[in-house]
Amino acid sequence: MKFAVxxxxxxxxxxxxxxxxxxxxxxxxxxxxSQVRQGKFFEIDLKEKDSSKAHNQVKEMCEKLLVNQIIEDxxxxxxx
Amino acid sequence: MKSSVIVFPGxxxxxxxxxxxxxxxxxxxxxxxxxxxxxxxxxxxxPGGFSYGDYLxxxxxxxxxxxxxxVIKAGERGSLILGICNGFQILIECGLLKGxxxxxxxxxxxxxxxxxxxxxxxxxxFNKYKKNEILELNIAHNxxxxxxxxxxxxxxxxxxxxxxxxxxxxxxxxxxxxxxxxINNIAGIFNKNKNILGMMPHPERMxxxxxxxxxxxxxxxxxxx
Numbered sequence: 001m002k003f004a005v006x007x008x009x010x011x012x013x014x015x016x017x018x019x020x021x022x023x024x025x026x027x028x029x030x031x032x033x034s035q036v037r038q039g040k041f042f043e044i045d046l047k048e049k050d051s052s053k054a055h056n057q058v059k060e061m062c063e064k065l066l067v068n069q070i071i072e073d074x075x076x077x078x079x080x
Numbered sequence: 081m082k083s084s085v086i087v088f089p090g091x092x093x094x095x096x097x098x099x100x101x102x103x104x105x106x107x108x109x110x111x112x113x114x115x116x117x118x119x120x121x122x123x124x125x126x127p128g129g130f131s132y133g134d135y136l137x138x139x140x141x142x143x144x145x146x147x148x149x150x151v152i153k154a155g156e157r158g159s160l161i162l163g164i165c166n167g168f169q170i171l172i173e174c175g176l177l178k179g180x181x182x183x184x185x186x187x188x189x190x191x192x193x194x195x196x197x198x199x200x201x202x203x204x205x206f207n208k209y210k211k212n213e214i215l216e217l218n219i220a221h222n223x224x225x226x227x228x229x230x231x232x233x234x235x236x237x238x239x240x241x242x243x244x245x246x247x248x249x250x251x252x253x254x255x256x257x258x259x260x261x262x263i264n265n266i267a268g269i270f271n272k273n274k275n276i277l278g279m280m281p282h283p284e285r286m287x288x289x290x291x292x293x294x295x296x297x298x299x300x301x302x303x304x305x
Contacts, residue, residue, distance in 0.1 A: 014182070014227075016183060017183070020187065065136070068180055070180045070228070071182065
């Protein structure tokens with residue numbers, strides 16, 4: 001069972017990389033851009049058939065290692 | 081005094097700390113991260129470097145290593161723990177210190193000498209310095225931009241838990257004298273009981289006049305006091 005996890009900085013945390021990317025895109029002429037936030041993406045493949053069990057396991061991985069919850073938010077979605 | 085320096089794959093300031101400690105006659109042991117037992121130590125140092133290549137987040141992987149379980153237990157028992165640079169990042173990732181160290185606001189790795197001002201000397205780490213003393217130390221980091229929530233920041237400010245702040249040669253603490261964007265110019269913080277210190281500047285690089293200055297030496301002398 002495959003899951004996708006995206007990790008992004010929380011709304012109130014300054015994201016200097018996102019800001020630079022956003023400024024560069026604006027310089028390239030994409031003027032309708034309001035904001036870019038940069039983050040991380042994990043693809044997690046689990047040997048587990050029960051989807052709610054698997055989801056909980058991925059959540060635990062996020063909370064214990066993948067995400068620093070003081071500064072980051074995460075989203076989990078099932079891909080396969 | 082007995083000390084232990086924890087060594088991870090990618091640590092690169094471990095031997096510098098050992099030289100500083102041995103100069104002051106600490107009986108020091110180097111402890112590999114896979115060990116499950118920590119020798120009895122008056123001081124534990126988590127040194128700087130790039131543990132595990134800074135994968136995932138700086139310090140995140142090292143914070144889950146075998147020996148860190150023992151360091152956490154020792155810290156909770158009240159042992160003195162000093163985390164320098166990557167060591168500070170590891171102490172935050174393992175939960176011994178609160179907050180986060182974000183990427184430098186200028187997006188560049190900074191390696192240079194900076195100035196810090198002693199905010200508080202009533203503790204085990206800075207008692208050989210005078211209050212408001214200005215030191216010249218070296219920083220070398222990419223993620224030293226300390227950040228925390230308002231509640232914790234107030235707790236730090238109100239309880240004398242910020243012993244050092246970035247300043248200029250004259251001691252001015254403001255945005256201009258802040259090298260990395262760190263909130264309130266914070267260069268290092270204590271836990272509640274002040275037995276655990278995390279700091280970005282490297283005191284171990286400033287212990288010998290022949291290659292630098294000796295502004296870091298009183299920190300190690302303070303620990304013996």
